[in-house]
Amino acid sequence: MAGLGEFALIRQFFAAAACAAPAAGVARGIGDDCALLQLPPGEQLAVSTDTQVAGVHFPAQHDPFLLAQRVLAAAASDLAAMGAAPLGFTLALTLPVADPVWLEGFARGLDTMARACQLALIGGDTTRGPLNINVTVFGSLPAGQALLRSGARPGDLLCIGGPTGEAAAALPLVLGEREPRGAADAQLLAQYWTPQPQLALGQALRGLASAALDVSDGLLADCGHIAEESQVALLIDAALVPLTGALQEAAGERALQLALSGGDDYVLAFTVAPAALPALAASGHAFHVVGRVAEGRGVHLLDPAGRDITPAAGGYQHFGGGDEQA
Numbered sequence: 265m266a267g268l269g270e271f272a273l274i275r276q277f278f279a280a281a282a283c284a285a286p287a288a289g290v291a292r293g294i295g296d297d298c299a300l301l302q303l304p305p306g307e308q309l310a311v312s313t314d315t316q317v318a319g320v321h322f323p324a325q326h327d328p329f330l331l332a333q334r335v336l337a338a339a340a341s342d343l344a345a346m347g348a349a350p351l352g353f354t355l356a357l358t359l360p361v362a363d364p365v366w367l368e369g370f371a372r373g374l375d376t377m378a379r380a381c382q383l384a385l386i387g388g389d390t391t392r393g394p395l396n397i398n399v400t401v402f403g404s405l406p407a408g409q410a411l412l413r414s415g416a417r418p419g420d421l422l423c424i425g426g427p428t429g430e431a432a433a434a435l436p437l438v439l440g441e442r443e444p445r446g447a448a449d450a451q452l453l454a455q456y457w458t459p460q461p462q463l464a465l466g467q468a469l470r471g472l473a474s475a476a477l478d479v480s481d482g483l484l485a486d487c488g489h490i491a492e493e494s495q496v497a498l499l500i501d502a503a504l505v506p507l508t509g510a511l512q513e514a515a516g517e518r519a520l521q522l523a524l525s526g527g528d529d530y531v532l533a534f535t536v537a538p539a540a541l542p543a544l545a546a547s548g549h550a551f552h553v554v555g556r557v558a559e560g561r562g563v564h565l566l567d568p569a570g571r572d573i574t575p576a577a578g579g580y581q582h583f584g585g586g587d588e589q590a
């Protein structure tokens with residue numbers, strides 16, 4: 265990196281960050297050729313990587329403090345979806361210039377979300393090029409207890425860990441197509457920029473949920489992954505899909521559509537046997553039952569009369585597949 269210099273940059277903004285301090289499970293953090301993670305006996309390492317590109321995943325004009333939170337939250341959400349306990353993450357940063365103002369904001373945002381998620385920054389890579397951010401997260405969980413997409417069984421209930429659609433409703437604000445006004449818009453923007461990965465819920469679902477994932481590409485599209493991996497049908501009851509006041513205020517008649525297909529939600533969707541519901545309720549985590557699992561294939565949206573009203577389009581796919589929306 266020109267200007268600041270690669271090593272000075274790493275030292276000043278990342279190695280010195282509070283989230284890079286010594287942490288449980290991290291035997292060696294930033295500074296050597298590899299970080300070393302120490303897992304308790306009987307635990308498996310959960311790993312997920314996530315790349316975000318300026319102009320594709322986030323606008324070129326952005327607040328780096330918010331951007332860092334969003335990028336780390338999106339990656340950490342995959343740990344939540346597996347029921348993993350957070351350990352650490354690496355950051356591979358490609359920057360066009362070493363702008364200290366941008367870096368200061370970015371490092372502060374990273375630290376904010378890292379501490380909220382209890383993830384230690386354990387290493388990374390810093391190069392020059394078009395702005396591109398890769399985060400790889402590491403978590404641990406007792407061997408064999410990961411929440412997979414493949415365990416849903418007919419008769420299970422389909423639940424979500426929170427309302428969907430708000431991040432999608434924030435897009436016109438994020439893209440500068442509309443000026444934010446009032447508390448509702450502030451809530452939509454917060455949902456887009458600073459989603460809170462449901463790590464505690466994910467861990468509480470171990471041994472209770474039969475299948476789980478995090479909703480990043482839209483509720484219908486992501487439920488399709490559970491249906492496919494589990495070889496079942498998922499029936500979503502349109503009347504049970506929660507719509508927040510902020511979503512309804514911003515999206516009006518399109519609120520349900522955004523809640524079903526919007527994307528960027530980072531809440532968990534999971535299936536659970538009815539017998540496990542009391543234990544789940546006793547865990548104290550909020551959740552919404554939105555449907556059920558049946559014999560068959562695919563995801564079906566049902567109206568109150570039980571009629572199939574599934575829309576044609578699915579979620580967002582980068583390389584098409586015939587059903588991209590954006």
Ligand code: ADP
Pocket residue numbers: 274278279293294295296297298355356357385386387388389390
């Ligand atoms: P190497 O050349 O061996 O890959 P680097 O010189 O790229 O190592 O990085 C030196 C140390 O700084 C390594 O421990 C690496 O993990 C860490 N590091 C590099 N970039 C970042 C970053 N953006 N955030 C956190 N740690 C970083």
Ligand code: MG
Pocket residue numbers: 388389390
């Ligand atoms: Mg390197």
